[in-house]
Amino acid sequence: MVDNQARLDTLFRAIADPTRRAMLRELAAGPRTVGELAAPYDITLAGASKHIQMLERAGLIRREVQGRVHTCSLDARPLHAGAEWLRHYERFWNRKLDALAAILEAEDAKTAAAKPAGKPRKPATPRRKS
Amino acid sequence: MVDNQARLDTLFRAIADPTRRAMLRELAAGPRTVGELAAPYDITLAGASKHIQMLERAGLIRREVQGRVHTCSLDARPLHAGAEWLRHYERFWNRKLDALAAILEAEDAKTAAAKPAGKPRKPATPRRKS
Numbered sequence: 001m002v003d004n005q006a007r008l009d010t011l012f013r014a015i016a017d018p019t020r021r022a023m024l025r026e027l028a029a030g031p032r033t034v035g036e037l038a039a040p041y042d043i044t045l046a047g048a049s050k051h052i053q054m055l056e057r058a059g060l061i062r063r064e065v066q067g068r069v070h071t072c073s074l075d076a077r078p079l080h081a082g083a084e085w086l087r088h089y090e091r092f093w094n095r096k097l098d099a100l101a102a103i104l105e106a107e108d109a110k111t112a113a114a115k116p117a118g119k120p121r122k123p124a125t126p127r128r129k130s
Numbered sequence: 131m132v133d134n135q136a137r138l139d140t141l142f143r144a145i146a147d148p149t150r151r152a153m154l155r156e157l158a159a160g161p162r163t164v165g166e167l168a169a170p171y172d173i174t175l176a177g178a179s180k181h182i183q184m185l186e187r188a189g190l191i192r193r194e195v196q197g198r199v200h201t202c203s204l205d206a207r208p209l210h211a212g213a214e215w216l217r218h219y220e221r222f223w224n225r226k227l228d229a230l231a232a233i234l235e236a237e238d239a240k241t242a243a244a245k246p247a248g249k250p251r252k253p254a255t256p257r258r259k260s
Contacts, residue, residue, distance in 0.1 A: 005148040012146035018135040021215070028222065076222030083220070085151070086213040092158065092206030 011078050014058035020051050027074035034070045141208050144188035150181050157204035164200045
């Protein structure tokens with residue numbers, strides 16, 4: 001259980017950075033060398049290496065070394081655990097959207113009831129889509 | 131776009147901690163005061179407040195103040211953005227599982243082919259489920 005918690009910590013920390021998320025997106029297209037991963041960013045190779053190490057620690061990257069060339073490839077499986085954790089809350093954001101829809105419906109009904117018959121104060125506003 | 135990236139950073143950092151994840155789980159059952167949220171942990175109220183502030187910054191908690199009582203409630207909507215980001219990688223972890231299943235199938239086939247006919251070395255092993 002503690003292990004699972006630690007894994008989620010490492011995973012969420014790893015993806016809490018735009019450069020690291022962009023690296024994962026790049027790797028989704030295929031394996032890349034460390035140099036290729038670093039190229040789009042205004043960072044040193046050492047800086048890129050730190051990002052890559054955080055992704056490795058989270059199990060999101062596997063690195064193959066051939067001589068001086070380090071090739072990274074994506075292992076998306078740890079993201080599955082993150083998605084599973086988030087899934088528990090899905091019913092809550094759905095419920096919020098349902099509640100919002102209900103509020104808008106109720107407001108629309110109130111507006112319709114309050115409007116003096118035969119003498120609209122202003123042109124009918126388009127009905128908000130729920 | 132930058133805003134979205136910053137929101138994902140704040141969200142993933144907020145949930146990259148077991149105490150904060152546990153607080154969210156607690157709030158999933160209903161609103162809680164800051165004291166109630168802090169109670170299960172061996173942390174000071176100030177420590178709990180810091181965690182709560184990180185959750186607030188990520189938009190995951192709303193705080194209602196009545197006199198001295200601060201009541202927190204869950205707003206799960208930002209988690210939706212996180213789930214959406216993760217969803218892009220779903221096909222990758224599925225693909226890995228497919229690949230694993232294929233390897234196991236191939237191994238089973240090899241084992242069956244290598245087994246000398248009429249003289250099983252050991253009782254048939256149950257077929258691994260793919």
